[in-house]
Each structure stands twice: as structure tokens, then as C-alpha cells.
Amino acid sequence: MIVEIGHFALVLAFALSLVLSIVPIVGARIGDQRLMAVAEPASFAILGLIALSFAALTVAYVQSDFSVANVWENSHSLKPMLYKITGVWGNHEGSMLLWILILAAFGGLVALFGSNLPATLRANVLAVQGMIAAAFLLFVLASSNPFARISPPPIEGRDLNPILQDIGLAIHPPLLYLGYVGFSICFSFAVAALIEGRIDAAWARWVRPWTLAAWAALTGGIAMGSYWAYYELGWGGWWFWDPVENASFLPWLSGTALLHSAIVMEKRSALKIWTVLLAILTFSLSLLGTFLVRSGVLTSVHAFATDPTRGVFILMILIVFIGGSLALFAFRASTLTSGGLFQPISREGGLVLNNLFLTTAAATVLIGTLWPLLVEAVTGEKVSVGAPFFNMTFGPLIVPLLLAVPFGPLLAWKRGDLYAASQRLFVAFALALLIGLVTLFMIDRISVVAAFGVAVAFWLVFGALTDLALKAGIGKASPSVMFRRFVGLPRSVFGTALAHAGLGLTTLGIVAVSTLEVERIAVMQPGDTLDVAGYELRFDGLVPFDGPNFTEEQGRFTYSDRSGRERGEVVSSKRFYPARQMPTTEAGITSHGFSQLYVALGDRAPDGGIVVRAWWKPQVLFIWIGCIFMMVGGGVSLLDRRLRVGAPAAKRSKPARAVEVAT
Amino acid sequence: MIVRLATAFLMLLSVTAGQAAMAPNEMLDDPALEARARALSAELRCMVCQNQSIDDSDAELARDLRVLVRERIVAGDSDEAVMDYVVSRYGEFVLLRPTFTARNALLWATPVLLLGIGGAVLVMSARRRRTAGAALSDAEARKLDAILKRSD
16 A cells, blocks of 8 residues: 555656646746746655655565565565665665655755745746656656566565675765756756856856755765775775766766856856856766666666666657757857956966866766777677776876866966965975875885875875965964964865865875785685785684674684784675575775775685785775865855855845955 | 676676685786786776676686786786787777777877867967957957047
8 A cells, every 4th residue: 555655656746747847937938927836836746745655665665565576676574674774775766766856855955945046047947857857757657666566475575686785875875866966956057047048146156055065965975885895895996987987977077067167157257158068968977877877788886777678768868858958058058148257377267277177087988988888889899998998098187187276276366376376385385295205215116106196195185275274364464363264264265175185185095005005815724824014914714604684704814013913803704695695795894094904705715725815905095085075075165155045145244253355 | 688688697696706806826926927917917808797807807707817818928928919819819898998099099089189179279268368358450440540539
């Protein structure tokens, strides 16, 4: 019964989203207030219905109702409760339902906070959201119904793919979808602006918080996915340039570009057309990512679904939305006037440079991801594009950008002074260079390239700190005045500094782990020891262990440092899930500062020993800590009162301690 | 279709086993040769996996390829000769880094082209803005002259 209610709610939501996609647009066209006013209640009702539908599916999972095909295929009565709930989106149908739920939630948020938007813009934005919702609801209802029943109901479920039975599944997909789908708001605003043929700085002020929120969530989602793959897949890689990873990285790259171009548009009314195009492209890349992952066109680590009818359906959605919005752009973009002029060396110029490199990087990743498909479609031959290609092309593209980052915030709007900015950055530059040189001479077997990478990482961190220090008035004011100015800095200044410093930390982690990692592989008998980067790893033996829905053999290790002092235990195990007849490895990981000792078990050797692979991963945690910095930076920036949703009248009360900040 | 399904299935097996592949008995005794073998392995695709190099995969075929690469290295082949040999046996699909050939020209040229075109457009628009701001067209100059004369 509950399941049928969920299904019915989904159908109702589809019908309502059709109404939402037509009525408000007509209202905005003919200027009918009543038709436009349909948008908000319809958005709320769609959100309510989809939430009900999602809740119904969750209940079916929690109760292990195996008469529902989706539950039977992806759940098991013995599965821990957390994984019963996360299993709701650990499959194709459920994850599409989550996608739509988040889409509806964003629509609801716009309806809730949109009271200060011009009425026609609000109606158009919500209508475009309605169109996206209608397309995907139809997709779910027609080809991916999560509520289909089976009769007679089986006694036991087939369990969730063991790789997905992890806390990562609770965090990674929802965050990722918040990012993917969050960009739909930017898309809807862009399309609405094109429909109206009017765009101004207020538009950018409206779009920026959504971009920031989506970008921060996507950053977190990608980082979480990366860490999950790192500890779960058992070979210690943190980024594989897998097509599915690229699919999430593409909207991140163009979303980062959008974030920066929207600043120019808000502050200086320039780059309007480009910003609108980026908003369309970013969500198009999100849709493309959804297509690549969901259609199974690239059978990859993440692909749960291989069903061509679904692929064709999503491809149609893709063509309609990307093609439609780009056609609209081609017809209407000329009606948007471009604003403020600026010199090449200026804050605007820096942000344009950022956009040039980020979009080129995105295009490179895009063509590398699609190249095997293109070649196969045209010539029938099969080629591969893997990590070596991406490292070779993406690296050189991103390094100049990283070098330029600290200059950006120090340049003035309209006409900047590169020489003055360089002078102010001298301390940061000298410190970074010093650290690079020290690394080069202190650590043996480090290459010049690696030392350069370390220097770049610190250049980013010190550059971000320099920006904060200068804006607080270092050297020009007394410490107490400086402190007050520092506290009074706009939140967005902190956001920028945090995100740029985070980029530096991530760079540091990547450089350190790719150049200084130590790997040891050996066949070990109980009592054997292995030297890993100065740590002595002793194998104590294999212990059997029974989990709720798996059995495992735990390899127990003790490790001690150079002085022979015991530092702790590592447990690395090989699991077996009987429901799916699948083995997995659970790597044993311990952290030391920001470095990690990573131990994975391999096959049994014929002589009774076991293959042990151990890695020393220096500073590896910085990769994800940097991402957290970026995410927090996005969040802090979102708190900037200038951007606070629903608070445009910033002049209502002038703050008592009005602090002038040179931005 | 059958092939694709079979590939997907094989890939599922190889991935879910989820562990790094190198076994100690495969390794060469000479560290220099072994390092070369590792570097080459990272460039070669495990044919039955998705986007995994033979260095990362524990599929049977990946193991065979690793052993093959090491055999060629021990036999005295240069890195290029080893890669040529593997490609001659398995086709270009095995290369994770596509070749610099005419067919892949667009792939390799994309970053350079985009950066070049984008940069050129930016420089041109900046120059146009500057000249538009500074110099007057002939018609404007005549108009200005006329105004200045009238005010004399």
C-alpha cells in the first residue's frame, strides 16, 4: 500500500511539473499575475509529493519488503540498518529518485526565498525547473520505476553490491547530486534571463549564492568519492581519471569558472553573455555526466546500469535541454548588452584568464573522456584514453593557473598594477621558494619537479595569507586596528582565501604522494616483518571474523618505528559476501600526522603465506583536507551578507563599525 | 552486445576483487629493469577491465601482460620495442596514452587549439576596446572639427 502511494505520488508530481513548466511561462508572457502565481504552490507541491515518494521507497527498504523488485535486487534482511537506508540510492532507480528529490528541493528553495525576485523572472526560473523535473520524472516512470512489484515475493533479497556497503554511500552520492543538481538553478536562471532578454547585476547577485552552494557540495562530493575509492578499492589510488570521475570533475571545472565569472558580472556588469553561456554549459555537463553514468555507455567501476533504452531516453533529455538552451542562447544572446570595460591587467582580466584555463582544461578532459566513444562510433576501432593522457595534458594546463592564483585577489578592478601586486607577494614568493629549495636538498630522491610542486603548493597558501594580511592593513596600522579590520573583513574575502589556500593544500598532498610514495610487496608468513619507509610492519597472523552479512579473514599487523618502539596495530582484511558470492578487500590504514600507512592483503601464496602490499603515503591527507578548505571557503562566502538570500536591502542598518575595505 | 555484457561481467569480477595486482614472484631481480617494467605497465591497459592499467589490475590477462612485458625487457628490448610488440599483439586499445597519429590529432590538439584561440580572442577584444576608446573615426573627427570651429 505504502509503495503504491509512493508510485502514485510520483505520477502526480509528473502531472504537476507539466503544469509548472507551461502555466507560469504563459503568465509571464501575457502579464497575468494569477498564472504566474501558480509557480510557487506548484513547486512546493512537487517537492512534497516527491519527498513522499522517496519516503515510501525508504520504508520499503527499511522493512525489507522484497515484493518490491528494487528492494529485492539491492537489499538483504541481515544488512545493517544504515546500509538499508543508503541502499535506497545505491542503485539506478533509487539514485534517479534522489536526483529528482534534490531537484525539487532546489525548486522549493527558490520558491521559498524568491519573494524579492522580479515576478516574471521568478515565474520563468521555476517553470524551467519544472521542465527539468518533468523530463526526469517521465524518465523514472517510463524506464526506471523503483516501485515495480514482483509476485510471488522472494524470501530473501540479493543484497547490495558489497563495495557500496560503506559509509561513503551515505555521503558521496547525496553531496554529488547536490552539486550536479544545484547547477540546475544557475541553468534555469540563465534560460529565464534569455527568455526575458534582460539581465543585470541583480541577476548575478541571485545566481552567485546558488553557484557557490552547488560548487561547495560538488567539491565535497568529489573529495568524498575520491577518499572512498582510496580506502575501499584497495590499491591506494585516489584519482583514476575514470570516465565516471571525469563526469563529476567536468561540471566542477566549469562551475569553478562560472563562480569566478559571476563575480565579474556582479561587480562590474561585464562578461554577461559569457556568464550565461557558462551557466548553461555547467548544467549541460552535469546532464552529460548523468547520461554517461546512468546509460552504461561507459561500463566502468561505477556503472550499475546497462540498459540501452535508458541511455536513449537520457540522450533525448540531453539533446532537448542542451540543444534547446544553446539555440535560445544563439537567438537571444545578442539582446544582452555587455557592460563595464577593463584593462587586460586587472581583477577582471585575472578572472578572464582563470576562465580561459579552466574551460580549456574542462574541454580537454571532456574530449579525452569521449574520445574512445567518438573513435569507435566513426571508425569502429577501439582506443583507450587513460591516466597517462590526462596527466600529460591537464598538468601543464593547470600549473600556469595555479601560479597565477595569488595575483588575482591583489589586482584592482578595471586597471590593476602587476608590478605592485608582485611586490606585495614578494614575501610569499620568497617563503615558497625557500621551502621548495629546502625540500630539494633535505629529502633525498626528490626530483626538481616535485620540489617545484611543493613550492607551488606553498605559494598558493602564502598567497592566500598575504591577501588576508594586506586587506587587514598589515604594516599600515597598529595591531589592534589590524585585528578589528581583520574581523570586519567581508566573509567573501575569507571564503576566497580559504578556497585558494585549500587548493594549495590539495596540491601539496598530490605532489607529495605522487612523488614520495613508498610501495612494498612481499609474501609474508606470521612473524615476518617488512620495512616500509622506516616503519617495521610485523605480520601477526590471520584471524577469522564473522560480520552481520559477511565473513572475513583479518590480517593483523603490528608496526614499530625506527627506534623499535611499537606504535600500534593495523587490521587489513579480505571479506566475503555470501549473498552476492563476492570478495572484497578492506585495507588497513593508520594515520601519522597527515601521512598514512596503507596495508592491503593479496592472494594466498602456495607456501601458506599471504601476499601483503604496504604503502607509505606521505602527506596524503592534505589532498582531502584541501578540498574541505575549499568547501568551507564556499560556505563562508555564502554567508557574506551581500549574498545572503532574501536580504538584498543591505543598507537597512549601517553597521556601527563601518570598515572600509579596499577590495 | 554479448561481447559487451561479457566484458562488463569480467570487469565486475576484476574490480570487486579489488586489490592491487603485482605479486612478488613476478618482480624482476634487477631494480632498474623492474622500475622500467612498472613504468611501462602503468601505460598499458588491462584489456578486460575498465580503465585500469595492468599494473593496477589482478585480472589473469593483466598478469600475462605484466609477465610478457618483463620477458621482453629481460630479452633486452628497449621501452619502445616492448610497447610496439605489445601493440602488435593486442592493438592500440591496449595503450592508455593514445598515439600521436593523424587520427588522434584532434584529441591532442584540443588543449593547444582552445588555449590559442581563446587567448587570441581575448587579446583581440582587449586591443579593440583600447582603440575604440582612444582613436576617433574619420566621421567623428570631422564632426569634432565642425563643433570646435563653431565654438570659435
